[in-house]
Amino acid sequence: MSAVIREPSDVAPAPYVAHHFDDAEQQFEASTLGMWIFLATEVLFFGGALSAFAYYYWQNADAFEAASNHLDLVAGTINTAVLLSSSLSMVLAVHAAQTAGRGRQIFWLLVTFALGAAFLGIKTYEYAHKFHEGLVPGPFFRYAGPNAPQHEMFISFYFALTGLHALHMIIGLGIMGTLTVLSWRGWFSPAYFTPVEVSGLYWHFVDIVWIFLFPLLYLLGRH
């Protein structure tokens, strides 16, 4: 195979382009594709747990629906709204990075951070309540009604799914904090906003997970 030698580019690449990329375009395309593929992995990660949930829901529909009524619908609905709002502020942060300066970037990143923290706060309140009620799997499980084993399994799923989701939220908060610092240092501009864009993809994905968890966990038995 004859390797035809291409003339090296005369133009020095921008400082934010890593050495092994040809240009910022290639770097942006690689980074966003990388995040999409990572999200494909995440889909299967939550999908595995949700498949198990569906498998048991099919067998114990009545018990699961009854157990679902033990969850706090108001808290869950508020949390859904909070998380959707954080997605809006995240997308506005990306927009700010694409078009505006540090001030608006930092503002929207901090709003996103605050809404994410609010979500976790409400979640903590819910968890505390469940512990208090004895609706926690294991030796402290207290439930006297019928189908107690299935209730305990539902509660297991509740903690497993929302716990994994909360873990993703905590990682997301870490990313928001990092982005804020980087933005304050003036990293992002309309010419280079790849980290904000990629982090946004992650944040929205965590939102989507909640969009599915909310009806499956909170709404099954309301009728």
Place this chain on the structure above:
Amino acid sequence: MIQSLPLLPRAASTIAGNVDALFSYILGVSLFFATLIAVLIVVFAIRYRRRPGRELAPSSAGNLPLEIGWMVVPLAIAMTMFVWGASVFVAMRSPPDNSLQVYVVGRRWMWKVQHVEGKREIDSLHVPVGRPVKLTMTSEDVIHSFYIPAFRLKQDAVPGRYTILWFEATKAGRYHLFCAEYCGTQHSRMIGDIVALEPAEYQAWLAGESAPGAGTVSMVDAGQDLFNQLGCATCHKMDGEGRGPILAGVPGSHVALANGATVVADDSYLRESILDPQAKVTRGFQPIMPTYKGLVSEDQLLQLIEYIKSLQPPARVAQAAQGAQPAAARE
């Protein structure tokens, strides 16, 4: 040693012939293709090896009809294997209505068999030749798998549900029973015998004494002899004055252990306590009992357990009965 090298297992059930025929068919196809590939590679390797003076010419880099051919032909052959395999499998999973019902419970690490007539067996199963037998199985702990190589049959025994296996033995004899699903420490010792008997012998066996092969001595009597012979009675005294706990009433009861836990004194516990006495020491007693591993056979163990189960404490019958109740798994 060479005489004991068989290449095919014995075949002793109605389905075994079908399985072997299917096996032979796939083996034949496999041998054909393996030989074809091997011969082609060897011939090409010799014929087209690098030699001085041989011209190096580009050969064809592909051939569509050939590619389609070696996709379609193997697929067609594979489909015959699927249909045959599926039909054998459906037969394996369709017990006839006139099957003899037997119940099997797997537990670590034994097979407990119970015949409808009330006869019980452990790690063996007596069946009549020429009559379909349907096993309904479950497990008390983890997954086990009831495997009879001579019958070419296997089915997992799964905790929490029933699974079914049926067969019809064609030849009288004694066949291996293996647990094929890994189930912990003594998985490889969870084996037994399938004893296929002629119908008349089977009826005689069914009417005979409780312990298979025990002759006129019942398991309880044999167990009592062993109990005295091994010196168990020196410590496990009936009056509570010995260095070991009173054994009467223990089977089936909840035993509080030295480590604070509680166990249900089932057969496995009794067995473990004889073979590995330090594992679960009853609360209030010293871990001084020696192991009887290697000193008692599996049969003798069962006789001992049977004997221990037969012990009746005069004043504690009620308590023992209460302890033997199936307690809920979670309190």
Place this chain on the structure above:
Amino acid sequence: MTAHVTSPRTYVFVFVALIALTALTVTAAQIDLGWMNAVVALAIATLKAFLVVTFFMGLRFSSFVSRVWLLAAVAFVLLLLGGSLDDLFTRHTATYLPYEQMDGAVPGIGLDGLPTRPAH
């Protein structure tokens, strides 16, 4: 650098739609639709996820490969779900019972012991 800048007005519209769909799904859950309740809830959730993916995550501007991978991921979850549910739906021959209920459920079967479980 490829920047597909979408106007904030679009984002706000999508956000409002998402909130409205949340209200709708909470309302629909209160009405007894039988087995359709779960279907409706999942359909609304899927629509919401579609809005987020398309607008907030900008899938409409992203590469063909990204879309293929996203679809593949969803398809593989459905595959896992479908394969395991197919097994579950067609177990005609096996009765599924919790272990505790099995004792005595079939004449002749005696379970004289219990699973040894670590103390919970």
Place this chain on the structure above:
Amino acid sequence: MAVTAFDSRPDPSVTFGAVHPGTNYLNANYGVRSWLFTKDHKRIAILYLVTITIMFAVGGLAALAIRLELLTPAGDLVGDDTYNKLFTLHGVVMVFFFLIPAIPAVLGNFALPLMIGARDLAFPRLNLLSWYVFVVAALFTTYAMLTGGVDTGWTFYTPYSTEASNTNVTTAGLGIFISGFSSILTGLNFLVTIHRMRAPGMTWTRLPLFAWGLYATSIIFILGTPVIAITVLLVALERTLHLGIFDPALGGDPILFQHLFWFYSHPAVYIMILPAMGVTSELITCFSRNKIFGYHFIAASSVAIALLGFLVWGHHMFVSGQSVHASLVFSFLSFFVAIPSAVKVFNWTATLYKGSITFETPMLYALGFIGLFTIGGLTGLFLAAIGVDVHVHDTYFIVAHFHYIMVGATLMGYLGGLHYWFPKITGRMYPENLARVAAFLVFIGFNLTFFPQFVLGYLGMPRRYHVYPDEFQVLNVLSTAGASILGVGYLLPFLYFLWAFRYGAFASANPWHSSGLEWTTPSPPPTENFDVTPVVTNDPYEYPAYVPPRK
């Protein structure tokens, strides 16, 4: 164009033991820090090579102990629990810490950017991170093994793993969970690299077949690994936090665990074999000096195997209590995997036709791969046919089958690739004759070890058996004898590679006269791989045209 066959042996004019001139990735900088903080894919490949070699030694020693124990029917060497921990150690270490990362993380990491004309993988820092994650996972698992071991088998079946086992299941499970991230990051990196980092002119139909194999493998890394991750995580949470997902007392279904487990673990076999197939494609065409036969079909069959691999997991569950309907569907689908596998074997064989074949060590391994893979693949037919599988499931027939595929074939590919790229990795040649001896030892030893196990399995000897009936002894003795030959065969390359790294003759840029892009840059390559970005103008494997005329 017809040219005379060509002597491919290394250039004898290079001096033995002298210092290689020029700066390359190995001598660009020195010191521990320059390795532990490297972002160079070639150095990370070597870090992986060292790590998985250690893990291979650990798993291999366990295998040795298992085979020694099985010399006699009685359990006389080790106790029951020790034996169970040994095969679990062997399985967990070999599957998750050797076979899965072996070819992708070592050979793929090293060769992929070179083969497609990139300066590095798309995410070099992520690449280093994935090695660190891998080391942490390996340490976790090793810790679990050292502090009492695990006795569940590598399959971690519930309820045994959640309820019954009193061993370090949680720690080992977390180790596997963490190693999953390493796999995912590696797969992600490969996918993005192949999509976005190809040199100008490197179109999809010019992509080397090893890169196609890595792409197919990465599909499974991305779509399969997360499912095993969540599954072992749920098992670990069940043991520690008392979640009740698989608990039979709550109505938990052990079969569900098996669905989730095999959804990943069946494709995981293809994680091991697909890159080995890619390596074999490279080797067969290179040492036949013949354009690969049916390039498009070999490339497409890799992706087909990766995708079909996700449709067949239920064939591990024919006797588990899975419904008859589901078993029939999974059996039907399983047979389709045979087609792309057959396509590959036929195309490799056809590539030899009218070639100019030489038998250097990599070629011996490639031919050995075809042999072992053919046997392993054909015995897969027995297992897809449910009627036979019911008999041989969980017997030594299965053990033999998956060792032929996962170990025999994969290690043939791995060792073949290691010999093939050794000159590129180190700039030195390995001792050819000794290497050929080792290749024969591996092939003979492997067959002697595992072929008797097919017979054992059909006779009915179940797997994971510590003690076994006397009639199985002869075949077990044969198997153990084979294992000792195999052990020597695996030890030899380790020793002469170490020797050759220091004392081997210098290699030219292209000692095999291969057509690949990686051979256009010096051996060893500079840190940036290519001084100028190559532009590809030809199809791959333009062999007769490429081979220089004989002297």
